[in-house]
Amino acid sequence: MDARSTAAATRPAVMMQVLVPDGTLAQHSTALEAAHDIFRVTRVAPQFAWQAMEKLADWEQSGATGDCPLSEAEDLAIDVLLCAQEAANQSLGVRPGEPAVELQFIEASAAPSR
Structure with a gap:
């Protein structure tokens, strides 16, 4: 089991969602597809990226000094x-200063069923 598999086994499964201020269902779909395309092309799992962000946030909140422990x-x-x-924002033509599209990760067990 590599580091990514081990990390995935110890964290809950998450789903990536987009938050589009006042967005339509079509805009949400477009932005989510653009974000997923980046993950597909780079072969980085969204869950792994979320775990890295969580690790960075934990380190920053701990007040630790020295080099960040990210691999x-x-x-x-x-x-x-x-x-x-950024791709999600560009897919909807969001300009600087406008309400931005945000990526959000939620536990898969808490995700609304469709």
């Missing part, structure tokens, strides 16, 4: 997550 793969995953959020 190269985790650092890359965060970069991919930021690119995915």
Whole structure:
């Protein structure tokens, strides 16, 4: 089992959603597809990116000093997550200063059923 598999086994499964201020269902779908495309192309799992962000947030909140404990793969995953959020915004033509599309991760067990 590699580090990504181990991390996945110890964290709950999550689903990526998009938050589009006052967005239509079509806009939500477009933005989510754009974000997923970035993850597909880079072969980074959204859950791994979420776990890396959680690890970074935990480290920042701990007040620890020194180098951040992220691995190269985790650092890359965060970069991919930021690119995915940018792609979601670009897919809807969001301009700087306008309400932005945000990616959100929720536990799969808490996700609304469709």
